[in-house]
Amino acid sequence: MNHSNIENPTPLQPNYVPPEFPHRGEETARLKAAIINKSSPGHQTLFVHGPRGTGKTHLLLSLLNECPDSVVTCYVPCHQYNTQYKALKQIYQAVTNDEPGDGHHTAALQRTIENRTQAVNVVVVLDELEFILHNDGDDLLYFLSRLDTDLTLILISATLNDLTSRLEERTYSSLQPQRIKFEPYTAEQCYDILVERARKALAPQSVHRQALTHIASTTQNLTAGLHWLRTAAKTAHGIITKHHAKEIQTQAYQNHVEHLLTDFSDHHSRLYQAIHELTQEQEKSGIRTGEIYQRHQDLCDTYNEESLSNRRLSDYLKHLEHLNLIKANYHYGGTKGKTREIQLPRF
DNA sequence: CATCCACCGGAAATGTTGGGAC
DNA sequence: GTCCCAACATTTCCGGTGGATG
Numbered sequence: 001m002n003h004s005n006i007e008n009p010t011p012l013q014p015n016y017v018p019p020e021f022p023h024r025g026e027e028t029a030r031l032k033a034a035i036i037n038k039s040s041p042g043h044q045t046l047f048v049h050g051p052r053g054t055g056k057t058h059l060l061l062s063l064l065n066e067c068p069d070s071v072v073t074c075y076v077p078c079h080q081y082n083t084q085y086k087a088l089k090q091i092y093q094a095v096t097n098d099e100p101g102d103g104h105h106t107a108a109l110q111r112t113i114e115n116r117t118q119a120v121n122v123v124v125v126l127d128e129l130e131f132i133l134h135n136d137g138d139d140l141l142y143f144l145s146r147l148d149t150d151l152t153l154i155l156i157s158a159t160l161n162d163l164t165s166r167l168e169e170r171t172y173s174s175l176q177p178q179r180i181k182f183e184p185y186t187a188e189q190c191y192d193i194l195v196e197r198a199r200k201a202l203a204p205q206s207v208h209r210q211a212l213t214h215i216a217s218t219t220q221n222l223t224a225g226l227h228w229l230r231t232a233a234k235t236a237h238g239i240i241t242k243h244h245a246k247e248i249q250t251q252a253y254q255n256h257v258e259h260l261l262t263d264f265s266d267h268h269s270r271l272y273q274a275i276h277e278l279t280q281e282q283e284k285s286g287i288r289t290g291e292i293y294q295r296h297q298d299l300c301d302t303y304n305e306e307s308l309s310n311r312r313l314s315d316y317l318k319h320l321e322h323l324n325l326i327k328a329n330y331h332y333g334g335t336k337g338k339t340r341e342i343q344l345p346r347f
Numbered sequence: 348c349a350t351c352c353a354c355c356g357g358a359a360a361t362g363t364t365g366g367g368a369c
Numbered sequence: 370g371t372c373c374c375a376a377c378a379t380t381t382c383c384g385g386t387g388g389a390t391g
Contacts, residue, residue, distance in 0.1 A: 085376060103366030103375060290353065309380055314355070330355085333386035337353030351390085360381070369371085 005206035005233050005240065012201045012230040014223065014259055017058045017065075022196070023189045024055055028063075030180055035063055035123055035152055043145065045153045045175040050182025052158045052324055053221030060125050060154060071121040078132035079319075080263050084140035087132060088113065091124060110143055117149040129157040130322045134315075138168050145174035159322055184220045191216035194229055202233060202240075210242040218249075219347055227259065228252040253347050260323050267308055270299050271316050275326060279344050286329065286341035289317065317342070 010016055021028055033039075034046055048056050064073045074094035081087045088109045093099050095116045100109060124144065126132065132140065144153055155163070155177065164172055185193070194212045207229075215228050231252040232240045261269050274295035278287045293310045300307040308316075317340070320326045329341040 083377075101365060103364080105375060311381080312379060332355080334388045335352080338386050339354050
C-alpha cells in the first residue's frame with residue numbers, strides 16, 4: 001500500500017546531483033573556466049570553501065561529469081580516505097585503472113602516478129580536506145603540487161577559511177591556491193530550491209507553501225533542508241502542512257545526523273549519542289570532555305562493546321566538530337583546566 | 348608566588364595486515 | 370613458506386596550559 005506523496009524519490013535523495021545549480025551562476029562559471037575551458041597548461045589549485053549544504057560537492061561532481069573522456073578525473077572524499085596513502089590509492093586507481101594493495105611504499109605509488117600522468121590532463125578533487133590535513137595531508141599536497149603535469153587540484157572544505165595557517169609554508173607557496181567562496185543560501189534561495197525539488201519529486205499540490213518557507217527560514221543548510229522535506233513527505237498522511245513539518249523537525253534532524261555519520265564508526269555514533277543525552281539531561285549549555293568520555297564508556301558497557309582510549313576519542317570529537325555536529329569551545333588552561341566545552345548547534 | 352585543575356595533543360610504542368623477494 | 374618492510378589503528382606516555390586559590 002502506498003499512499004505517499006512521493007512520485008519520484010530521486011530528487012530528494014542526499015546523493016542526487018541536480019542538472020542545474022540555481023543561485024550558483026558565478027561559482028559555476030569560475031569553476032568551469034578553470035576545469036573545462038582551462039586556458040594555460042600546468043598546475044592550478046582552487047580552494048573551495050563555505051558552509052555545509054551550499055552545493056560545493058554536488059557542483060564539483062557535476063562538473064567532473066562534464067569533463068571530456070581525455071581528462072582523468074578523481075574525486076576523493078577525505079573523510080574516508082584520510083591519509084596520504086589512501087588518497088594516493090584513489091588517484092592511482094583513476095590513473096591506471098588498477099587497484100593497488102596496502103603493502104606498497106608511498107614513494108612507489110607516487111612514482112607510478114608521476115609517470116602515468118605525463119601529458120595527461122588530470123583533475124583531482126579532495127573533498128572534506130580537513131580530515132586528511134588532520135593526518136598527513138600536507139605531505140600529499142606537497143607531492144601533488146610538485147607534479148610536473150597538467151594538474152587541476154581542487155580542495156574543498158566546510159570548516160576551513162584559510163589554508164595559510166593549516167599548511168606548511170613550502171606547501172602553500174607551491175600550491176598558490178585561488179579561493180572560491182560559497183556563501184550560504186538566503187532563506188529565499190533555499191525556498192526556491194525546495195520548491196523546485198518538491199515539484200520534481202512529489203505529487204502536485206501535496207505540500208503547503210508555508211511548510212517550505214518554514215523549513216527554508218529555519219535552516220539554510222540545503223542538505224539538512226532536503227532531509228527535512230524528504231522526512232516530511234515520507235511521514236505525511238496527505239498534504240504536507242507547516243504543522244506537520246514542525247512536528248517531525250527533530251526526527252528530520254536525526255536523519256540528517258545519521259546520514260552524516262554513515263561513513264564513520266559506531267564509536268562516532270555512540271560519542272554523539274553521549275553528547276546528545278548529556279545535553280538533554282542538563283539545562284546548562286556546554287559539556288566538558290571528561291564527562292563525555294565517561295558517558296561514552298558507560299554506553300559501551302551497556303552495549304557490551306569495547307571502549308576506546310580518551311586520546312582516541314579526542315580525535316573522534318574533532319571529527320564531529322569537522323562535521324559541524326558539535327561546537328567546541330577550547331580552554332587552554334584556566335579555572336576549568338585545559339579542556340573543551342561541547343555544545344550541540346541549533347537546527 | 349606556588350600549586351592545582353583536567354584534559355590537550357605531539358610523539359613513540361604496540362600489534363595487525365598485506366606485498367614482494369627469496 | 371619465511372623474512373623483512375610499509376601502512377595503519379590504537380594505546381601509552383607525558384610535557385604543557387593560564388586563571389583561581391591560598
